[in-house]
Amino acid sequence: MLSVDWQTGGMTGHDAEPSLDLRTDVADLTARLVDIESVSGNEKALADAVEEALRRLPHLSTERRGNTVIARTTLDRAERVVIAGHLDTVPAAGNLPSRRVGDRIYGLGACDMKGGLAVALRLAGTIAEPARDVTYVFYDCEEVEAERNGLGQLARHSPATLAADFAILMEPSSAQVEAGCQGTLRAEVVVRGRRAHSARAWMGANAIHAAAEVLSRLAGYRAREVPLDGVVYREGLNAVGITGGVAGNVIPDECRVSVNYRFAPDRSEAEAFAHVQEVFAGFEVELKDSAPGALPGLGRPAVTSFLDAVGAQPRPKYGWTDVARFSQLGIPAVNYGPGESQLAHTKDEYVEVAELYRCEEQLGNWLRSTPSS
Secondary structure, three states: OEEEOOOOOOEEEOOOOOOOOOOOOHHHHHHHHHHOOOEOOOOHHHHHHHHHHHHOOOOOEEEEEOOEEEEEOOOOOOOEEEEEEEOOEOOOOOOOOOEEEOOEEEOOOHHHHHHHHHHHHHHHHHOOOOOOEEEEEEEOOOOOOHHHOHHHHHHHHOHHHHOOOEEEEOOOOOOOOEEOEOEEEEEEEEEEOEOEEHHHHHHOEOHHHHOHHHHHHHHOOOOOEEEEOOEEEEOEEEEEEEEEOOOOOEEOOEEEEEEEEEEOOOOOHHHHHHHHHHHOOOOEEEEEEEEOOEOOOOOOHHHHHHHHHHOOOOEEOOOOOOHHHHHHOOOOEEEOOOOOHHHOOOOOOEEEHHHHHHHHHHHHHHHHOOOOO
8 A cells, every 4th residue: 555755745655454344334333443542643544445435436536644634526517525533532541442322333433533534434435426526635744733633734735636526524513504603812921120120119010910901801891792794793801721830939020921812813913913002902812832723614615505505503613623724725725524513522432323323324415415516
């Protein structure tokens, strides 16, 4: 079996892994995927199995970039959709192997997002002639730092690979449509003071005491509620950490308040940071990291037909997901997958079997339906 190296584009060999049967019932396939451990950075075994299964399908053209596997139909349809999901999970917490209890499948990544992967793989394996061309993307390193993210690698180095009219990210959303996503920004508000011996405190200026003004502004902050394409994004600006102090007998000359701003996708990263600077006018504000939001794009024809097929009222995505990477490329995207997002990364995460079936049926019906003109 061969794969393509990100940097060289050359082929590198790797050992064969146990086969995945994409004709398997989606619930059984989910359990099988859970049992192939794929903690971030260790996705090779699962990527091998996914690649091997997809290469057996004559209706798909399959390639590999590192531990990211891409498969596409080439039927010259009027529309193309990307269906994407990440292979990796957070570290195990005694929750392997998988186990089925009633109508739930438990195990590492069952919710985030082995269930979504199973749905996407079943679609790839069973729908040979969809009414829309499909690009399936199964990528690595979503749960770790952004520069390692396989989808981000594609967006930066090979954006044409992701070209489409619409994208669906198989994020757990309880089989509901969550449109776009919030942007996120982390900054530090720096409060300056003047050092002095604590026995002669009047000779200094206590930076920790002065940080009370920063906290007061946060306590009085009124976050926006922003309607976009019929869904309402609620923003939030909150302190998430505070540091300061030199020694037990020193008046501190610096205090830093770490704040996190979750902003609606109508603001760019630059606009979001400018807003935070405005809120804390008079203080130094240092930007530490940020990521853009994703506009919902619910008015696009490809998106509206999907919403009609799913029959769900879209809701906003609170939090950041990789749909933002599609938005930056001008591709409208939604989060849609089995599993409750609150269960992600928990020791007892599970996915409801009924949601697996529902997602497979609804996505399958939509892929087979003729796009409206």
